Amino acid sequence: MQHEQPGDAGGAITLGHGVGAERPSDEHSRILVERSPHCVAVIDRQGRLAYANPSAIGLLGGRNPMGVVGRPAAMFVPDDELAAAREVFQSVLRGQTVMERRCHALRRDGVRVEVEITATRTRYKHQTAVLLEVRDITAQVQAEAALVESERRWRAVFDQSPVGMALVDERGRAVAVNASLCDLVGRSERQLLDHSAAGLVEPDEPSMMPAVGASPSGDSRGVARFEKRYVRPDGEVRWAWVTVNHTPGPAGETWTLAHVQDVTERKASEQAAAASRSNLRAVGEVIRQIQSGGDARQIIVEAGRQLAEASYVSLIEPYSGEDGLRVSAATDLRSLDAAFGLDGLSSAVGVYRGGQSLFLAEAADDPSVSPAFLTGMSARSLYLVPVRCGDAVTGVLVVAWDQHVPDLDDRRAEAVTLLVYYAGVALRQAELVAELEALAMRDPLTLLPNRRGWDEELRSALATAQRSSRPLTVAVAAVDAFDSFSETFGGSAGDEMLRQVAHAAHRAVRADDTVARWGAEQFAFALRDCPAEEAAAVLGRVRQAMPERLTCSIGFAVWDGQEDGISLAARAEEALRTARRDGSNRIAAAG
Numbered sequence: 027m028q029h030e031q032p033g034d035a036g037g038a039i040t041l042g043h044g045v046g047a048e049r050p051s052d053e054h055s056r057i058l059v060e061r062s063p064h065c066v067a068v069i070d071r072q073g074r075l076a077y078a079n080p081s082a083i084g085l086l087g088g089r090n091p092m093g094v095v096g097r098p099a100a101m102f103v104p105d106d107e108l109a110a111a112r113e114v115f116q117s118v119l120r121g122q123t124v125m126e127r128r129c130h131a132l133r134r135d136g137v138r139v140e141v142e143i144t145a146t147r148t149r150y151k152h153q154t155a156v157l158l159e160v161r162d163i164t165a166q167v168q169a170e171a172a173l174v175e176s177e178r179r180w181r182a183v184f185d186q187s188p189v190g191m192a193l194v195d196e197r198g199r200a201v202a203v204n205a206s207l208c209d210l211v212g213r214s215e216r217q218l219l220d221h222s223a224a225g226l227v228e229p230d231e232p233s234m235m236p237a238v239g240a241s242p243s244g245d246s247r248g249v250a251r252f253e254k255r256y257v258r259p260d261g262e263v264r265w266a267w268v269t270v271n272h273t274p275g276p277a278g279e280t281w282t283l284a285h286v287q288d289v290t291e292r293k294a295s296e297q298a299a300a301a302s303r304s305n306l307r308a309v310g311e312v313i314r315q316i317q318s319g320g321d322a323r324q325i326i327v328e329a330g331r332q333l334a335e336a337s338y339v340s341l342i343e344p345y346s347g348e349d350g351l352r353v354s355a356a357t358d359l360r361s362l363d364a365a366f367g368l369d370g371l372s373s374a375v376g377v378y379r380g381g382q383s384l385f386l387a388e389a390a391d392d393p394s395v396s397p398a399f400l401t402g403m404s405a406r407s408l409y410l411v412p413v414r415c416g417d418a419v420t421g422v423l424v425v426a427w428d429q430h431v432p433d434l435d436d437r438r439a440e441a442v443t444l445l446v447y448y449a450g451v452a453l454r455q456a457e458l459v460a461e462l463e464a465l466a467m468r469d470p471l472t473l474l475p476n477r478r479g480w481d482e483e484l485r486s487a488l489a490t491a492q493r494s495s496r497p498l499t500v501a502v503a504a505v506d507a508f509d510s511f512s513e514t515f516g517g518s519a520g521d522e523m524l525r526q527v528a529h530a531a532h533r534a535v536r537a538d539d540t541v542a543r544w545g546a547e548q549f550a551f552a553l554r555d556c557p558a559e560e561a562a563a564v565l566g567r568v569r570q571a572m573p574e575r576l577t578c579s580i581g582f583a584v585w586d587g588q589e590d591g592i593s594l595a596a597r598a599e600e601a602l603r604t605a606r607r608d609g610s611n612r613i614a615a616a617g
Contacts, residue, residue: 185205195275201281341354373394378419471543502597557614558615
């Protein structure tokens with residue numbers, strides 16, 4: 027039997043071979059079709075299977091071509107699909123191509139097989155026919171059905187779970203959230219879907235777990251667990267125990283599945299039990315800091331945030347001779363040293379001047395509150411309390427919440443009141459300590475930094491030089507013939523002369539330079555960003571500025587980039603000795 031090449035343009039292949047010579051390309055095509063794992067068949071105009079390759083014969087349940095070829099194609103189509111099959115057959119004969127159509131084939135043993143067909147018009151034995159490519163997709167359809175059922179069950183569990191659940195894609199955006207999670211966070215599904223899910227499934231402390239999309243830290247199974255605080259739009263706080271792990275996305279991406287269990291009632295019980303212990307510990311730490319003589323400001327604001335469960339706490343004090351207020355301590359260090367004048371209207375100024383506490387449940391509605399102040403803190407509710415030392419107001423404690431706080435409960439109010447009392451004590455102690463430190467760092471005769479103050483200034487200058495790689499020059503000057511002057515005119519005249527020398531030296535150097543009392547008649551200089559040539563000019567001005575009848579000798583050294591302050595000052599002293607050996611009223615540079 028000879029199977030001829032069906033062939034409309036572009037679709038010709040040889041389905042069999044005959045007697046006599048045949049083109050090599052026809053033989054190659056025949057072999058491809060006969061050995062193809064895909065089912066290939068031809069239906070003639072009369073609707074009979076005129077050709078079927080071995081794969082097609084096997085699909086239809088035949089053991090040899092005689093059981094399939096030559097039989098009506100309709101016998102291999104289920105009754106309920108015959109009408110549709112005839113319509114497809116006629117449309118293909120008219121020239122239409124059918125691509126990847128899903129239907130059923132009926133095997134000779136009566137078993138229905140899921141198939142996908144591609145049909146096109148062709149020529150077979152000099153007649154118009156239909157060329158079919160048939161693919162058995164039974165396993166694929168079963169897998170798809172199983173997947174659909176699995177997804178249905180998963181969706182049922184997901185949607186009906188009493189525990190909040192969220193599915194997050196590799197971009198960190200929520201692709202599915204259930205009703206329990208929406209209820210917990212007080213937002214609708216529409217508000218959560220396709221938005222960043224960081225606030226839903228990441229801990230409040232970023233160090234506890236990497237960002238969504240990375241491997242979660244946790245147990246050996248790659249599961250992360252943490253407690254998280256949610257603030258609903260109405261200001262209500264809800265607590266949850268969150269379990270997070272990664273799951274494959276539809277294309278193999280790394281997605282994240284989070285279970286969010288509401289534990290607000292349990293958390294409230296724990297917080298109530300811990301509140302008194304926290305109060306005692308926080309106040310105890312403030313007292314210890316005050317007793318140690320340290321600055322308790324920062325500890326006070328941190329304790330305030332903890333005890334009041336606040337988002338932000340700051341301490342505001344007067345500065346510039348009572349002309350303004352500034353932030354002297356804050357839980358958000360970016361706001362430190364922020365300042366504002368007393369002549370403007372603001373809630374802090376009002377509390378500072380009036381000495382009365384102010385609670386604002388909706389701070390944005392109060393005209394005395396600066397919008398910039400609220401934006402900088404992301405604050406919604408505010409509590410401002412005057413800090414007193416005796417009868418005088420010495421500052422204001424600002425407590426802020428980023429959620430709506432309708433009113434202050436007794437626990438929060440008592441905690442803040444207690445901290446405000448100790449804040450007053452701390453500010454008075456800080457004032458006394460600052461006065462003592464200023465006295466300890468200054469020479470009482472010349473009012474210049476003494477050796478202790480000089481050490482601090484030199485350390486700062488060296489640190490700046492190291493960071494900036496800019497030159498630093500240290501010099502030591504001595505008043506010539508000081509002992510003779512004191513013996514001649516007396517000790518009081520000598521003291522007055524040293525005050526005049528200090529004043530003249532301070533005026534001769536640049537604004538950023540430091541002059542200190544080094545010894546009896548000696549003065550030290552730290553000349554920042556000053557190479558040797560410029561240092562010689564500055565020190566020359568110092569020498570020329572000496573009071574009438576007085577001269578001085580000066581030695582200086584430029585920092586070599588490695589030595590410490592002691593070595594640098596020692597080289598300057600050695601240069602001073604060189605200047606004195608060479609005669610008075612000279613400047614010498616260290617070698």
